[in-house]
Amino acid sequence: MNIWKYSSPQYFYPLAKKMATIFFVFAAVFTVWGLYIGFFVAPTDFQQGESYRIIFIHVPAAWMSMLIYLIMSFWAAIGLIMNTRLSSMMAHALAPTGALMTFVALWTGAFWGRPTWGAWWVWDARLTSELILLFLYIGYMALRASIEDPRRADRASAILALVGVVNVPIIYFSVQWWNTLHQGASVSLTKSPSMATSMLTGMLVMALAFWMYSIAVSLIRVRRIIRDREANAAWLAESSGAQ
Amino acid sequence: MQWESIADFFAMGGYGLYVWGSYIVTALCVVFEILDLKKNR
Numbered sequence: 001m002n003i004w005k006y007s008s009p010q011y012f013y014p015l016a017k018k019m020a021t022i023f024f025v026f027a028a029v030f031t032v033w034g035l036y037i038g039f040f041v042a043p044t045d046f047q048q049g050e051s052y053r054i055i056f057i058h059v060p061a062a063w064m065s066m067l068i069y070l071i072m073s074f075w076a077a078i079g080l081i082m083n084t085r086l087s088s089m090m091a092h093a094l095a096p097t098g099a100l101m102t103f104v105a106l107w108t109g110a111f112w113g114r115p116t117w118g119a120w121w122v123w124d125a126r127l128t129s130e131l132i133l134l135f136l137y138i139g140y141m142a143l144r145a146s147i148e149d150p151r152r153a154d155r156a157s158a159i160l161a162l163v164g165v166v167n168v169p170i171i172y173f174s175v176q177w178w179n180t181l182h183q184g185a186s187v188s189l190t191k192s193p194s195m196a197t198s199m200l201t202g203m204l205v206m207a208l209a210f211w212m213y214s215i216a217v218s219l220i221r222v223r224r225i226i227r228d229r230e231a232n233a234a235w236l237a238e239s240s241g242a243q
Numbered sequence: 244m245q246w247e248s249i250a251d252f253f254a255m256g257g258y259g260l261y262v263w264g265s266y267i268v269t270a271l272c273v274v275f276e277i278l279d280l281k282k283n284r
Binding site: 039040043044049050051053054057058061096097100103104107108111112114115213217220221224 | 245246252255256257258261262264265266268269272273276277280
């Protein structure tokens with residue numbers, strides 16, 4: 001089997017639908033499982049009480065907001081360098097979900113910060129750089145929308161995405177580089193996590209749920225983008241009856 | 244399990260506004276995104 005044929009919108013289009021269905025099912029299963037752990041298994045936090053239960057969506061959303069930006073920039077770069085249509089379409093499809101994850105991370109952060117710090121918002125390095133990430137996503141989408149020729153929009157928006165990628169390590173390391181009100185990482189690759197096992201499990205399962213959800217909606221969205229951009233292609237007219 | 248009753252669960256130890264304010268808005272975002280994708284099918 002030649003897997004490279006799936007880099008062509010024509011072959012990827014039906015595959016994306018099958019994959020999206022599978023990822024939606026996984027997303028639903030992991031969400032139910034993760035929320036069960038988060039609300040019924042994980043104990044009350046000895047410092048933060050029940051307010052800490054926001055982390056089961058806050059941390060996965062914040063991780064996804066950064067990760068989606070990296071993946072979006074990766075596809076944008078591939079599209080720019082290799083001139084592959086589908087790569088740019090994938091980057092385009094990821095942006096709204098990335099923006100949504102960033103918004104959720106900021107919103108839930110505010111709702112956690114208010115009872116914990118006494119403020120909805122502070123201009124701390126972590127929060128400010130995450131807000132810049134939201135503006136980068138919005139800027140990327142606005143730039144795309146403002147250019148009529150999709151191939152030119154691919155190139156211009158790819159450059160914006162690649163310039164903005166410098167912000168991702170700034171977000172990630174902000175809690176080490178600056179003296180932030182935002183707490184440092186409780187989970188990292190180098191240290192054992194500083195939280196109860198059931199709390200960590202709930203957070204990781206929810207992170208998996210957010211992963212699966214992001215993949216599923218991006219696949220559905222890339223199908224929509226393929227339909228828009230390949231509207232005149234013969235293969236799409238042939239398959240439109242069946243899909 | 245740490246909840247004495249359903250009311251206790253919704254109260255979230257006094258943090259109900261913050262916990263549910265986070266979860267409900269997140270759920271609304273997800274619903275909005277899925278509806279938007281369905282609309283443009």
